[in-house]
Amino acid sequence: xxSRRLFVAMTAMAAAIGFGSVAQADALGDITARGxxxxxxxxxxxxxxxxxxxxxxxxxxxxxxxLIAEKLSVKVxxxxxxSANRIPYLQTNKVDLVISSLGKNPDREKVIxxxxxxxxxxxGVFAPADFVxxxxxxxxxxxxxxxxxxxxxxxxTKVAPAxxxxxxxxxxxxxxxxxxxxxxxxxxxxxxxxxxxLAKNPPKRPELKFLIKNSPCYIGLSKEQPALLEKVNGxxxxxxxxxxxxxxxxxxxxTDLPAxx
Amino acid sequence: xxxxxxxxxxxxYYPQIVKGIGITIQLIAVGALAGISLGIVCAxxxxxxxxxxKPVVAAYVELIRNTPFLIQLFFIFFGLPSLxxxxxxxxxxxxxxxxxxxxxSSEIIRAxxxxxxxxxxxxxxxxAMTPFETFRHVVLVPSLQRIWPALSSQVVIVMxxxxxxxxxxxxxxTFAANFIQSRTxxxxxxxxxxxxxxxxxxxxxxxxxxxVGWFIFPRRAAR
Numbered sequence: 001x002x003s004r005r006l007f008v009a010m011t012a013m014a015a016a017i018g019f020g021s022v023a024q025a026d027a028l029g030d031i032t033a034r035g036x037x038x039x040x041x042x043x044x045x046x047x048x049x050x051x052x053x054x055x056x057x058x059x060x061x062x063x064x065x066x067l068i069a070e071k072l073s074v075k076v077x078x079x080x081x082x083s084a085n086r087i088p089y090l091q092t093n094k095v096d097l098v099i100s101s102l103g104k105n106p107d108r109e110k111v112i113x114x115x116x117x118x119x120x121x122x123x124g125v126f127a128p129a130d131f132v133x134x135x136x137x138x139x140x141x142x143x144x145x146x147x148x149x150x151x152x153x154x155x156x157t158k159v160a161p162a163x164x165x166x167x168x169x170x171x172x173x174x175x176x177x178x179x180x181x182x183x184x185x186x187x188x189x190x191x192x193x194x195x196x197x198l199a200k201n202p203p204k205r206p207e208l209k210f211l212i213k214n215s216p217c218y219i220g221l222s223k224e225q226p227a228l229l230e231k232v233n234g235x236x237x238x239x240x241x242x243x244x245x246x247x248x249x250x251x252x253x254x255t256d257l258p259a260x261x
Numbered sequence: 262x263x264x265x266x267x268x269x270x271x272x273x274y275y276p277q278i279v280k281g282i283g284i285t286i287q288l289i290a291v292g293a294l295a296g297i298s299l300g301i302v303c304a305x306x307x308x309x310x311x312x313x314x315k316p317v318v319a320a321y322v323e324l325i326r327n328t329p330f331l332i333q334l335f336f337i338f339f340g341l342p343s344l345x346x347x348x349x350x351x352x353x354x355x356x357x358x359x360x361x362x363x364x365x366s367s368e369i370i371r372a373x374x375x376x377x378x379x380x381x382x383x384x385x386x387x388x389a390m391t392p393f394e395t396f397r398h399v400v401l402v403p404s405l406q407r408i409w410p411a412l413s414s415q416v417v418i419v420m421x422x423x424x425x426x427x428x429x430x431x432x433x434x435t436f437a438a439n440f441i442q443s444r445t446x447x448x449x450x451x452x453x454x455x456x457x458x459x460x461x462x463x464x465x466x467x468x469x470x471x472x473v474g475w476f477i478f479p480r481r482a483a484r
Binding site: 145148149153154167168169170174177178181182183 | 342444
């Protein structure tokens with residue numbers, strides 16, 4: 001009995017989802033007709049999205065959302081989301097785009113589409129200008145600080161030569177303090193953490209030496225929306241060429257966009 | 262309760278644990294030796310030393326006894342480099358433990374010295390000993406003997422407190438447990454083993470201190 005009811009319920013749900021996607025057949029047309037674009041943005045993940053002093057969301061992702069709305073000549077409606085519910089918001093058609101420091105992986109690609117990359121997100125080795133290293137092999141004999149158990153710890157342990165001295169600290173604060181107080185020559189960390197250090201304008205400036213792991217951010221949008229995808233990709237490409245995107249990166253991350261983005 | 266214990270990782274990670282035990286033992290050996298020596302000097306100053314030095318030592322003891330050990334450690338490791346003194350994490354950990362035990366043990370030892378009957382000092386003087394000789398030969402050893410159990414406890418406390426040096430990436434036993442936990446995600450097992458090792462180390466340390474006491478206080482049997 002239960003299984004039959006479940007079957008009926010699932011059929012009904014499948015039909016509803018089916019109709020739902022039919023209803024948003026042309027998302028770009030809907031956006032233009034509505035005059036607003038609804039964008040899912042983070043509010044708990046600086047510098048990509050956080051709550052500003054006037055309680056309005058600010059950050060890299062918010063600037064990106066404003067840029068796209070401006071180029072589409074529509075108003076922007078920011079919808080705060082968490083990292084757990086940002087994809088469901090898109091799937092249930094509560095938003096048109098997810099600009100929420102979203103990384104691409106095969107599981108996500110099954111349920112949503114991705115634009116071109118719009119923001120850098122990577123782990124790398126950072127050190128002041130006088131520290132010379134362009135690849136992991138050149139870390140031999142040098143002292144690198146890292147946060148224990150983080151992705152960059154696992155990756156660095158794999159690629160660094162055996163005589164690299166890796167100091168593992170309890171949390172990001174320990175790693176940052178060790179770097180700023182000169183206890184380690186370089187740190188392996190995320191570009192967001194490096195940007196947070198740069199924002200304090202310290203005497204030792206962490207500059208990127210090389211990448212450990214690269215997973216840039218993409219804009220997420222519903223499946224089968226070629227018109228909207230093309231438009232968004234066009235805006236991103238134009239923003240990369242005319243320097244708008246680089247200005248956003250400078251503003252929030254304190255560095256230029258990496259060439260490979 | 263259906264947790265499955267899984268100790269398979271021990272084969273891969275036991276060198277980390279052995280290294281961690283070695284560093285913890287090194288830390289407490291250096292810390293206890295130098296810390297108690299520092300404590301004796303400070304106790305002498307506060308009980309019998311020159312008047313101008315007494316407030317200096319009193320300030321040091323109060324400063325250390327009224328601030329957390331972790332903060333003292335951070336101050337030495339992260340703070341002193343700004344003043345031009347760069348210490349490695351092991352040097353910083355050693356220094357922090359010496360300074361910490363020095364302050365606590367000086368108070369314990371001072372209690373022993375102040376409990377010395379006045380007649381002992383007078384006996385030393387009547388044998389034409391200088392005040393320092395009296396202190397060295399007549400006062401200090403019986404004082405230490407009196408407070409040895411309390412001092413032993415303090416050394417064990419400092420040894421257990423050394424667990425926090427993993428915060429500055431010194432690779433002691435706690436660092437090994439945290440490291441294994443973050444690599445294998447077998448938190449219960451990693452802390453189970455480190456707890457057992459700390460327990461054994463603490464009991465052994467107490468035995469060692471008891472034997473040290475038995476050797477340096479030969480008149481114990483006569484009492």
